[in-house]
Amino acid sequence: MHLLALGLSHRTAPVELRETLAFGPEELPGVLARLRDEARVEEVALLSTCNRTELYVAHPVWPDPEVLIRSLAAQKRVDPENIRPYLYRREDLEAAAHLFRVAAGLDSMVLGETQVLGQVRDAYQAAAAAGTAGKVLSRLMTGALAAAKRAQTETGIGQNAVSVPYAAVELARKLFETLQGRVVMAIGAGETAKLTVRHLAAAGVGRIYVANRTLDRARELAAEVGGVPIPLEAIRQHLPEVDVVISSTGSPHPILRREDIQQALRARRGRPIFLFDIAVPRDIDPAAGQLEGVYLYDIDDLEQVVAANIEERAREARRAERLLEEELARFRAWLAVQDVVPTIRLLREKAEDIRQAELQKALRKLPGLDPHQRRVVEAMSAAIVNKLLNDPTQRLKALAEAGEADGAARLVTLLFDLEGPDVGTRALPLPARAERAAPPVGQG
Structure with missing residues (x-):
């Protein structure tokens, strides 16, 4: 096949x-x-x-x-x-x-x-x-x-976030252990912010505030994630209750100062706050990151996390390749055996025909056997045939797995004078690397 x-x-x-x-x-x-x-x-x-x-x-x-x-x-x-x-x-x-x-x-x-x-x-x-x-x-x-x-x-091939939104969510998850019930604020409604908020919503966070200069855009994203739209001027009012901030506006100047974060921290009574500033220019005063209980990441930080995770996935991918080669070897062995199945089937069919013919001859010569005795004689003949064919069958499969199916199948066909379709097979060499490519259609 x-x-x-x-x-x-x-x-x-x-x-x-x-x-x-x-x-x-x-x-x-x-x-x-x-x-x-x-x-x-x-x-x-x-x-x-x-x-x-x-x-x-x-x-x-x-x-x-x-x-x-x-x-x-x-x-x-x-x-x-x-x-x-x-x-x-x-x-x-x-x-x-x-x-x-x-x-x-x-x-x-x-x-x-x-x-x-x-x-x-x-x-x-x-x-x-x-x-x-x-x-x-x-x-x-x-x-x-x-x-x-x-x-x-x-392997860890599917672990470690390899996009900025996923990296932000995974970092927040590591800080809080669980995101269930956490309060999120999205400032701005850019594409990266949208993706991050969607991932956070999927992770089961609680209330989501969406702030934007254009309130209609805030309402649009808030409706998608079950959030609450607020005007940009209200972000400081809600900041004390927020655990995670994602900020991505087009403002040329910071919209959250160090003093704003410090004031929110006092109201939070020591509870940490996670700030993702993915805007360029930055939306959050970098000095806020020096405050105790503040975890501030800008776009460069997140991209460094992503780069490190991509490198880690590449290492895990090499381990995965070796696992796939093991599984591919099993499939190769199975496929090779399928090519000698017709030979095995013909061999057993011929043996069964001979057994039945000889059994009927013997039973005609023993007319006095009762039904139980006839069953014993028939079972004995079947057992003899099965035991005789077991070793050749297993050896034929083993030779097929070793890539010698062609010669073995032809030899069995010749030795037992089997009739039927061509039962020869083809050698199937295992590729040195699972990812090796065959030529395009136009070249193959």
Whole structure:
């Protein structure tokens, strides 16, 4: 059985093109059925996210990628010539290695992100429901999910925030241990501030004040996160009750002075306050950071945290790669064994035919046997055949796992004079590195 992965992603195609080939969950049953029928392949799955669209195909002989490309493009009314230059292909174990890396977040725009794991699971479930995921793709995709889960649980690849909003939230969480019930104030409604407030709201904070020079913009963000809009002039009034401040205005001068923070601290009776100043020029007087109980981070501080976290994720990614190679080796061994299954099946079928013929001869010569005695004789003959075939079966599987399936299958076929379709197989070398890329479609 051959494996083929064919697709495009954020690494090869612009977002405008990726959008044209994005498929929603409701489209998948029809899309998968049409791909299977038009390309005449046994198994097909489709992974479609905002960053990638990838086909995974399993078939006894090499499927024609051009048919797959045309079928995929036709379902979105796209000219195949417009997408062909952006496509890549992976074959056999390279296809498996690619899916393992995708599921683990090693091929994502944000290294180690975990959302793609659920998307791979959805793609598998959609193919299974459509009846287009057979034995090979089922094993491939469940193997990828298991490998990705190991990478996430046994390494820190998904830990450590790698964006400024996430970094701010994680720092606040470390200071307060829990963000449940904490009071937040957003000053300004820029994009980074919006993202930070959304993450804080998702983390379960309590009241959220949103202050902005334009009150309508404050109301807009406050409505989205269940917050309270306030005019910019009211920030000092509410500051004593606030645990976390995110400030991102376009003011040329600081809008919170050291004295403002000091006054709020006295009212807070020693409770710490976390200040994220992500404005340029800065909104908060840097001298406020010298006050006891004040934790002040500006945009440079947060970007340094992000840079350090990205470096840490890269180190963890190298550990994850080694785990994926272990899981890929297991899949390779399983796939190799599948190529000798026809030989094993033919061998056992021939042995069973011989057993049944000889059993009937023996029973005709022993007409006086009662039903219990007949069952004993039949069970004995079955046990003899099973025990005789057990060692050859296990050795054949072991040789297949060692990459010697071709010769072993042909030898068994010759020795036992087996009849049936070609039971030879192909050697499947394990790639030296799981991330090694196959050539693009146009070159492969």
